[in-house]
Amino acid sequence: MMVIVVSRAPPRLRGRLAAWLLEVRAGVYVGDYSARTRERIWDQVLGGLEDGDAVMVWKAPNDQGFNFATAGRNRRMPEDFDGLKLIKFLPRQT
Amino acid sequence: MADMPGLPPPRPIPLKDRAQLVFVERAQLDVRDGAFCAVNADGTVTQIPVGGLAGLMLEPGARISHAAVALAARTGTLIAWVGEGGVRLYSAGQPGGARSDKLLWQAKLALDDKPRLRIVRRMFEIRFGEAAPERRSIDQLRGIEGVRVRETYSLLARKYGVAWKRRKYDPNDWDASDTPNRCLSAATACLHGLTEAAVLAAGYAPAIGFLHTGKPLSFVYDIADLWKLDTVVPEAFRVAAQAAKGKLDMSPERAVRLACRDTFRRSGLLSKIIPRIEEVLSAGELPMPEPPKEVIGPAFEDEGKSGDDGHRG
Numbered sequence: 001m002m003v004i005v006v007s008r009a010p011p012r013l014r015g016r017l018a019a020w021l022l023e024v025r026a027g028v029y030v031g032d033y034s035a036r037t038r039e040r041i042w043d044q045v046l047g048g049l050e051d052g053d054a055v056m057v058w059k060a061p062n063d064q065g066f067n068f069a070t071a072g073r074n075r076r077m078p079e080d081f082d083g084l085k086l087i088k089f090l091p092r093q094t
Numbered sequence: 095m096a097d098m099p100g101l102p103p104p105r106p107i108p109l110k111d112r113a114q115l116v117f118v119e120r121a122q123l124d125v126r127d128g129a130f131c132a133v134n135a136d137g138t139v140t141q142i143p144v145g146g147l148a149g150l151m152l153e154p155g156a157r158i159s160h161a162a163v164a165l166a167a168r169t170g171t172l173i174a175w176v177g178e179g180g181v182r183l184y185s186a187g188q189p190g191g192a193r194s195d196k197l198l199w200q201a202k203l204a205l206d207d208k209p210r211l212r213i214v215r216r217m218f219e220i221r222f223g224e225a226a227p228e229r230r231s232i233d234q235l236r237g238i239e240g241v242r243v244r245e246t247y248s249l250l251a252r253k254y255g256v257a258w259k260r261r262k263y264d265p266n267d268w269d270a271s272d273t274p275n276r277c278l279s280a281a282t283a284c285l286h287g288l289t290e291a292a293v294l295a296a297g298y299a300p301a302i303g304f305l306h307t308g309k310p311l312s313f314v315y316d317i318a319d320l321w322k323l324d325t326v327v328p329e330a331f332r333v334a335a336q337a338a339k340g341k342l343d344m345s346p347e348r349a350v351r352l353a354c355r356d357t358f359r360r361s362g363l364l365s366k367i368i369p370r371i372e373e374v375l376s377a378g379e380l381p382m383p384e385p386p387k388e389v390i391g392p393a394f395e396d397e398g399k400s401g402d403d404g405h406r407g
Binding site for chain 1: 113114116117118134136137138139140141142143348351352355356358359
Protein backbone atom coordinates (compact mmCIF):
# COMPACT_ATOMS: atom_id res chain seq x y z
CA MET A 1 0.00 0.00 0.00
CA MET A 2 1.35 3.45 -0.88
CA VAL A 3 -0.01 7.00 -0.85
CA ILE A 4 1.52 10.05 -2.53
CA VAL A 5 0.31 13.58 -1.80
CA VAL A 6 1.55 16.47 -3.94
CA SER A 7 0.94 20.19 -3.62
CA ARG A 8 1.79 22.95 -6.10
CA ALA A 9 2.87 20.21 -8.51
CA PRO A 10 2.88 20.86 -12.29
CA PRO A 11 -0.10 19.32 -14.15
CA ARG A 12 2.15 17.01 -16.18
CA LEU A 13 3.43 15.34 -13.01
CA ARG A 14 -0.12 14.94 -11.72
CA GLY A 15 -1.13 13.35 -15.01
CA ARG A 16 1.90 11.08 -14.89
CA LEU A 17 1.09 9.87 -11.35
CA ALA A 18 -2.49 9.15 -12.42
CA ALA A 19 -1.07 6.67 -14.94
CA TRP A 20 -0.29 4.27 -12.05
CA LEU A 21 -2.21 5.57 -9.05
CA LEU A 22 -5.78 6.51 -8.23
CA GLU A 23 -6.33 10.21 -7.43
CA VAL A 24 -8.89 9.90 -4.62
CA ARG A 25 -8.78 13.62 -3.70
CA ALA A 26 -7.03 16.55 -5.36
CA GLY A 27 -3.31 15.68 -5.25
CA VAL A 28 -3.81 12.48 -3.21
CA TYR A 29 -2.75 9.30 -5.05
CA VAL A 30 -3.22 5.74 -3.79
CA GLY A 31 -1.92 2.41 -5.06
CA ASP A 32 -0.36 -0.92 -4.10
CA TYR A 33 2.99 -1.68 -5.73
CA SER A 34 6.24 -3.49 -4.97
CA ALA A 35 9.14 -1.67 -3.32
CA ARG A 36 10.99 -1.42 -6.62
CA THR A 37 8.02 0.05 -8.50
CA ARG A 38 7.36 2.43 -5.60
CA GLU A 39 10.89 3.79 -5.90
CA ARG A 40 10.51 4.22 -9.67
CA ILE A 41 7.29 6.19 -9.18
CA TRP A 42 9.01 8.32 -6.50
CA ASP A 43 11.86 9.03 -8.94
CA GLN A 44 9.26 10.44 -11.34
CA VAL A 45 7.99 12.70 -8.55
CA LEU A 46 11.52 13.93 -7.76
CA GLY A 47 12.16 14.56 -11.45
CA GLY A 48 8.92 16.42 -12.20
CA LEU A 49 8.17 18.25 -8.96
CA GLU A 50 9.76 21.65 -9.86
CA ASP A 51 8.73 24.13 -7.10
CA GLY A 52 6.06 21.89 -5.57
CA ASP A 53 6.37 19.55 -2.64
CA ALA A 54 5.40 15.93 -2.13
CA VAL A 55 5.19 13.21 0.49
CA MET A 56 4.97 9.46 0.00
CA VAL A 57 3.80 7.01 2.70
CA TRP A 58 4.03 3.24 2.51
CA LYS A 59 3.59 0.20 4.75
CA ALA A 60 6.90 -0.95 6.25
CA PRO A 61 7.98 -3.58 8.80
CA ASN A 62 9.20 -1.09 11.43
CA ASP A 63 7.94 -0.06 14.86
CA GLN A 64 5.45 2.41 13.38
CA GLY A 65 4.32 -0.01 10.67
CA PHE A 66 4.86 2.54 7.93
CA ASN A 67 7.55 4.79 6.53
CA PHE A 68 7.48 8.04 4.59
CA ALA A 69 9.65 10.26 2.42
CA THR A 70 9.30 13.93 1.56
CA ALA A 71 10.49 16.14 -1.30
CA GLY A 72 10.57 19.93 -1.54
CA ARG A 73 9.88 22.38 1.30
CA ASN A 74 6.71 22.35 3.34
CA ARG A 75 5.89 23.77 6.79
CA ARG A 76 5.59 20.14 7.86
CA MET A 77 8.97 18.42 7.82
CA PRO A 78 10.02 14.99 9.16
CA GLU A 79 11.78 14.81 12.52
CA ASP A 80 13.50 11.76 13.97
CA PHE A 81 12.75 10.82 17.62
CA ASP A 82 15.28 8.03 18.28
CA GLY A 83 14.05 6.06 15.29
CA LEU A 84 10.39 7.09 15.49
CA LYS A 85 9.60 9.46 12.63
CA LEU A 86 7.31 12.35 13.58
CA ILE A 87 6.43 15.63 11.86
CA LYS A 88 7.53 19.06 13.03
CA PHE A 89 5.32 21.97 12.03
CA LEU A 90 7.41 25.07 11.38
CA PRO A 91 6.17 28.52 12.43
CA ARG A 92 4.96 30.84 9.65
CA GLN A 93 7.81 32.74 7.99
CA THR A 94 7.45 36.48 8.56
CA MET B 95 -13.39 17.17 28.15
CA ALA B 96 -14.87 20.66 28.16
CA ASP B 97 -12.40 21.96 25.60
CA MET B 98 -13.43 19.34 23.05
CA PRO B 99 -17.06 20.10 22.19
CA GLY B 100 -18.77 17.47 20.08
CA LEU B 101 -16.09 14.77 20.42
CA PRO B 102 -16.17 12.12 23.15
CA PRO B 103 -12.88 11.84 25.10
CA PRO B 104 -10.30 9.43 23.63
CA ARG B 105 -10.11 5.93 25.17
CA PRO B 106 -7.10 3.63 25.54
CA ILE B 107 -6.10 1.16 22.83
CA PRO B 108 -4.42 -2.19 23.66
CA LEU B 109 -0.68 -2.14 24.32
CA LYS B 110 0.07 -4.63 21.55
CA ASP B 111 -1.24 -2.18 18.93
CA ARG B 112 1.05 0.61 20.08
CA ALA B 113 4.51 1.79 19.07
CA GLN B 114 7.23 1.83 21.72
CA LEU B 115 8.65 4.75 23.70
CA VAL B 116 9.39 8.35 22.83
CA PHE B 117 12.10 10.28 24.69
CA VAL B 118 11.58 14.04 24.82
CA GLU B 119 14.13 16.60 26.00
CA ARG B 120 14.10 20.38 25.98
CA ALA B 121 10.52 20.91 24.81
CA GLN B 122 7.26 22.21 26.19
CA LEU B 123 4.58 19.51 26.01
CA ASP B 124 1.08 20.84 25.57
CA VAL B 125 -2.28 20.15 23.94
CA ARG B 126 -3.32 22.09 20.83
CA ASP B 127 -6.68 21.44 19.16
CA GLY B 128 -6.90 18.26 21.23
CA ALA B 129 -3.55 16.94 19.95
CA PHE B 130 -0.53 16.21 22.13
CA CYS B 131 2.45 18.27 20.93
CA ALA B 132 6.01 19.21 21.75
CA VAL B 133 6.75 22.93 21.21
CA ASN B 134 10.39 23.88 20.74
CA ALA B 135 11.97 27.22 21.63
CA ASP B 136 11.89 28.30 17.96
CA GLY B 137 8.11 27.79 17.74
CA THR B 138 8.30 24.45 15.93
CA VAL B 139 5.37 22.20 16.86
CA THR B 140 5.74 18.41 16.68
CA GLN B 141 2.60 16.41 17.21
CA ILE B 142 3.15 13.21 19.20
CA PRO B 143 0.56 10.44 18.70
CA VAL B 144 0.49 9.84 22.44
CA GLY B 145 -2.28 7.21 22.43
CA GLY B 146 -0.33 5.14 19.91
CA LEU B 147 2.70 4.85 22.20
CA ALA B 148 3.40 2.59 25.18
CA GLY B 149 5.04 5.43 27.04
CA LEU B 150 6.62 8.84 26.99
CA MET B 151 9.96 9.42 28.74
CA LEU B 152 10.59 13.03 29.72
CA GLU B 153 14.26 13.89 29.97
CA PRO B 154 15.78 16.90 31.74
CA GLY B 155 14.57 20.13 30.12
CA ALA B 156 11.05 18.90 29.31
CA ARG B 157 8.02 20.74 30.69
CA ILE B 158 4.52 19.34 30.54
CA SER B 159 1.16 21.06 30.99
CA HIS B 160 -1.85 19.90 32.99
CA ALA B 161 -3.84 19.36 29.78
CA ALA B 162 -1.06 17.19 28.33
CA VAL B 163 -0.91 14.92 31.39
CA ALA B 164 -4.71 14.67 31.33
CA LEU B 165 -4.69 13.62 27.67
CA ALA B 166 -1.97 11.00 28.31
CA ALA B 167 -4.03 9.62 31.21
CA ARG B 168 -7.13 9.48 29.01
CA THR B 169 -5.30 7.44 26.38
CA GLY B 170 -3.71 5.17 29.00
CA THR B 171 -0.14 6.16 28.18
CA LEU B 172 2.60 6.02 30.82
CA ILE B 173 4.56 9.22 31.39
CA ALA B 174 7.88 8.81 33.18
CA TRP B 175 10.24 11.56 34.22
CA VAL B 176 13.77 10.28 33.76
CA GLY B 177 17.25 11.58 34.50
CA GLU B 178 20.27 11.35 32.25
CA GLY B 179 20.45 8.07 30.39
CA GLY B 180 16.89 7.17 31.34
CA VAL B 181 17.36 6.65 35.06
CA ARG B 182 13.76 6.64 36.19
CA LEU B 183 12.62 9.25 38.66
CA TYR B 184 8.84 9.45 38.78
CA SER B 185 5.91 8.45 36.65
CA ALA B 186 2.28 9.30 36.03
CA GLY B 187 -0.37 9.23 33.36
CA GLN B 188 -1.87 5.82 34.05
CA PRO B 189 -1.53 5.01 37.73
CA GLY B 190 -1.82 1.34 38.65
CA GLY B 191 -4.49 -0.19 40.80
CA ALA B 192 -7.36 -0.20 38.32
CA ARG B 193 -8.07 -3.89 38.95
CA SER B 194 -8.49 -4.91 42.58
CA ASP B 195 -8.97 -8.61 41.70
CA LYS B 196 -5.60 -8.75 39.94
CA LEU B 197 -3.82 -6.77 42.66
CA LEU B 198 -5.20 -9.05 45.38
CA TRP B 199 -4.18 -12.13 43.39
CA GLN B 200 -0.65 -10.77 42.89
CA ALA B 201 -0.37 -9.91 46.59
CA LYS B 202 -1.64 -13.36 47.61
CA LEU B 203 0.89 -15.07 45.34
CA ALA B 204 3.72 -12.94 46.73
CA LEU B 205 2.76 -13.47 50.39
CA ASP B 206 2.54 -17.25 50.20
CA ASP B 207 5.99 -18.87 50.05
CA LYS B 208 5.01 -21.91 47.96
CA PRO B 209 3.36 -20.08 45.04
CA ARG B 210 6.10 -17.47 45.20
CA LEU B 211 8.79 -20.14 44.81
CA ARG B 212 6.84 -21.71 41.91
CA ILE B 213 6.74 -18.32 40.18
CA VAL B 214 10.44 -17.69 40.72
CA ARG B 215 11.22 -21.18 39.34
CA ARG B 216 9.05 -20.48 36.28
CA MET B 217 10.89 -17.19 35.67
CA PHE B 218 14.21 -19.05 35.95
CA GLU B 219 12.98 -21.58 33.38
CA ILE B 220 11.93 -18.84 30.94
CA ARG B 221 15.23 -16.96 31.30
CA PHE B 222 17.65 -19.83 30.97
CA GLY B 223 15.60 -22.32 28.94
CA GLU B 224 15.96 -25.08 31.55
CA ALA B 225 14.23 -26.06 34.78
CA ALA B 226 15.61 -24.52 37.96
CA PRO B 227 17.57 -26.96 40.16
CA GLU B 228 15.33 -28.82 42.65
CA ARG B 229 15.05 -28.04 46.38
CA ARG B 230 16.53 -24.55 46.23
CA SER B 231 15.30 -21.55 48.17
CA ILE B 232 14.55 -18.25 46.46
CA ASP B 233 17.81 -16.86 47.87
CA GLN B 234 19.79 -19.76 46.41
CA LEU B 235 18.09 -19.33 43.03
CA ARG B 236 18.88 -15.62 43.15
CA GLY B 237 22.55 -16.51 43.72
CA ILE B 238 22.60 -18.93 40.77
CA GLU B 239 20.95 -16.31 38.58
CA GLY B 240 23.46 -13.65 39.60
CA VAL B 241 26.37 -15.87 38.62
CA ARG B 242 24.77 -16.72 35.27
CA VAL B 243 24.04 -13.08 34.50
CA ARG B 244 27.63 -12.07 35.26
CA GLU B 245 28.88 -14.90 33.05
CA THR B 246 26.61 -13.75 30.21
CA TYR B 247 27.87 -10.18 30.56
CA SER B 248 31.52 -11.18 30.29
CA LEU B 249 30.71 -13.64 27.48
CA LEU B 250 28.96 -10.94 25.45
CA ALA B 251 31.71 -8.43 26.23
CA ARG B 252 34.26 -10.87 24.84
CA LYS B 253 32.08 -11.63 21.79
CA TYR B 254 31.85 -7.96 20.84
CA GLY B 255 35.39 -7.10 21.97
CA VAL B 256 34.44 -4.73 24.80
CA ALA B 257 36.72 -4.04 27.76
CA TRP B 258 34.47 -5.09 30.64
CA LYS B 259 35.13 -5.14 34.35
CA ARG B 260 31.75 -5.31 36.06
CA ARG B 261 28.29 -3.80 36.17
CA LYS B 262 28.76 -0.54 38.03
CA TYR B 263 26.86 2.71 37.86
CA ASP B 264 26.05 5.68 40.03
CA PRO B 265 22.62 7.18 39.32
CA ASN B 266 23.80 10.44 40.90
CA ASP B 267 26.89 10.76 38.73
CA TRP B 268 26.10 9.56 35.22
CA ASP B 269 29.40 10.59 33.64
CA ALA B 270 31.41 8.58 36.16
CA SER B 271 30.42 5.26 34.50
CA ASP B 272 32.38 3.78 31.60
CA THR B 273 30.78 3.57 28.14
CA PRO B 274 29.66 -0.10 28.30
CA ASN B 275 27.95 0.56 31.66
CA ARG B 276 26.26 3.69 30.29
CA CYS B 277 25.06 1.75 27.25
CA LEU B 278 23.67 -0.94 29.54
CA SER B 279 21.91 1.67 31.69
CA ALA B 280 20.35 3.33 28.62
CA ALA B 281 19.25 -0.06 27.28
CA THR B 282 17.71 -1.27 30.53
CA ALA B 283 15.95 2.11 30.91
CA CYS B 284 14.16 1.45 27.59
CA LEU B 285 13.22 -2.07 28.65
CA HIS B 286 12.06 -0.96 32.11
CA GLY B 287 9.92 1.83 30.61
CA LEU B 288 8.14 -0.58 28.29
CA THR B 289 7.77 -3.20 31.01
CA GLU B 290 6.32 -0.70 33.48
CA ALA B 291 3.77 0.36 30.85
CA ALA B 292 2.88 -3.33 30.33
CA VAL B 293 2.59 -4.18 34.04
CA LEU B 294 0.27 -1.20 34.58
CA ALA B 295 -1.75 -1.94 31.44
CA ALA B 296 -2.23 -5.53 32.58
CA GLY B 297 -3.59 -4.26 35.90
CA TYR B 298 -0.80 -5.36 38.27
CA ALA B 299 1.29 -3.53 40.87
CA PRO B 300 4.86 -2.60 39.83
CA ALA B 301 6.08 -2.76 43.44
CA ILE B 302 4.99 -6.33 44.34
CA GLY B 303 7.86 -8.43 43.04
CA PHE B 304 8.77 -12.09 43.45
CA LEU B 305 12.52 -12.31 42.92
CA HIS B 306 13.11 -8.60 43.43
CA THR B 307 11.54 -6.98 46.50
CA GLY B 308 11.58 -3.71 48.34
CA LYS B 309 11.74 -1.37 45.33
CA PRO B 310 8.93 0.67 43.72
CA LEU B 311 9.51 -1.29 40.49
CA SER B 312 10.34 -4.76 41.87
CA PHE B 313 7.82 -6.56 39.65
CA VAL B 314 8.95 -4.53 36.63
CA TYR B 315 12.53 -5.76 37.20
CA ASP B 316 11.25 -9.35 37.55
CA ILE B 317 9.45 -9.18 34.21
CA ALA B 318 12.08 -7.12 32.39
CA ASP B 319 14.77 -9.66 33.35
CA LEU B 320 12.91 -12.31 31.33
CA TRP B 321 13.93 -10.48 28.15
CA LYS B 322 16.99 -8.57 29.23
CA LEU B 323 19.79 -11.00 28.34
CA ASP B 324 18.57 -11.86 24.84
CA THR B 325 17.39 -8.39 23.76
CA VAL B 326 18.94 -5.27 25.28
CA VAL B 327 22.21 -6.57 26.77
CA PRO B 328 23.70 -7.78 23.44
CA GLU B 329 22.65 -4.51 21.78
CA ALA B 330 24.27 -2.48 24.55
CA PHE B 331 27.58 -4.33 24.16
CA ARG B 332 27.42 -4.10 20.36
CA VAL B 333 26.95 -0.31 20.55
CA ALA B 334 29.68 -0.01 23.22
CA ALA B 335 32.08 -1.85 20.89
CA GLN B 336 31.23 0.51 18.03
CA ALA B 337 31.75 3.51 20.33
CA ALA B 338 35.16 2.19 21.40
CA LYS B 339 36.18 1.89 17.74
CA GLY B 340 34.93 5.44 17.03
CA LYS B 341 32.39 4.14 14.53
CA LEU B 342 29.36 5.92 16.02
CA ASP B 343 28.09 9.13 14.43
CA MET B 344 25.77 9.83 17.39
CA SER B 345 25.84 9.60 21.18
CA PRO B 346 26.05 6.02 22.51
CA GLU B 347 22.78 6.54 24.44
CA ARG B 348 20.89 7.44 21.27
CA ALA B 349 22.46 4.57 19.32
CA VAL B 350 21.38 2.20 22.11
CA ARG B 351 17.79 3.45 21.93
CA LEU B 352 17.68 2.95 18.16
CA ALA B 353 19.07 -0.56 18.60
CA CYS B 354 16.56 -1.32 21.37
CA ARG B 355 13.66 -0.13 19.21
CA ASP B 356 14.76 -2.59 16.51
CA THR B 357 15.31 -5.53 18.83
CA PHE B 358 11.99 -4.98 20.61
CA ARG B 359 10.20 -4.92 17.26
CA ARG B 360 12.02 -8.07 16.09
CA SER B 361 11.14 -9.92 19.30
CA GLY B 362 7.51 -8.70 19.16
CA LEU B 363 7.93 -7.57 22.77
CA LEU B 364 4.82 -5.38 23.01
CA SER B 365 2.47 -8.16 21.96
CA LYS B 366 4.21 -10.83 24.09
CA ILE B 367 4.79 -9.02 27.34
CA ILE B 368 1.27 -9.05 28.85
CA PRO B 369 0.61 -12.75 28.02
CA ARG B 370 4.00 -13.54 29.58
CA ILE B 371 3.10 -11.68 32.79
CA GLU B 372 -0.08 -13.78 33.01
CA GLU B 373 1.89 -16.97 32.31
CA VAL B 374 4.40 -16.26 35.07
CA LEU B 375 1.71 -15.49 37.66
CA SER B 376 -0.32 -18.57 36.66
CA ALA B 377 2.72 -20.67 37.60
CA GLY B 378 1.84 -19.85 41.24
CA GLU B 379 -1.12 -22.22 40.78
CA LEU B 380 -3.52 -20.21 42.93
CA PRO B 381 -6.98 -19.31 41.62
CA MET B 382 -7.99 -15.67 41.19
CA PRO B 383 -9.75 -14.58 44.42
CA GLU B 384 -13.55 -14.60 44.31
CA PRO B 385 -15.24 -11.43 45.55
CA PRO B 386 -16.79 -11.93 49.04
CA LYS B 387 -20.55 -12.75 48.97
CA GLU B 388 -21.67 -9.68 50.89
CA VAL B 389 -19.81 -7.34 48.54
CA ILE B 390 -21.74 -4.52 46.89
CA GLY B 391 -21.38 -4.44 43.12
CA PRO B 392 -20.75 -1.26 41.16
CA ALA B 393 -23.67 1.15 41.05
CA PHE B 394 -23.50 1.26 37.27
CA GLU B 395 -21.71 -0.81 34.66
CA ASP B 396 -18.72 0.67 32.85
CA GLU B 397 -18.71 1.08 29.10
CA GLY B 398 -17.29 -1.82 27.11
CA LYS B 399 -13.52 -2.37 27.38
CA SER B 400 -11.34 -0.50 24.89
CA GLY B 401 -7.76 -1.08 26.08
CA ASP B 402 -6.10 -3.66 28.35
CA ASP B 403 -7.35 -4.76 31.80
CA GLY B 404 -5.41 -2.10 33.69
CA HIS B 405 -6.54 0.80 31.52
CA ARG B 406 -9.19 3.07 33.02
CA GLY B 407 -12.08 3.84 30.69
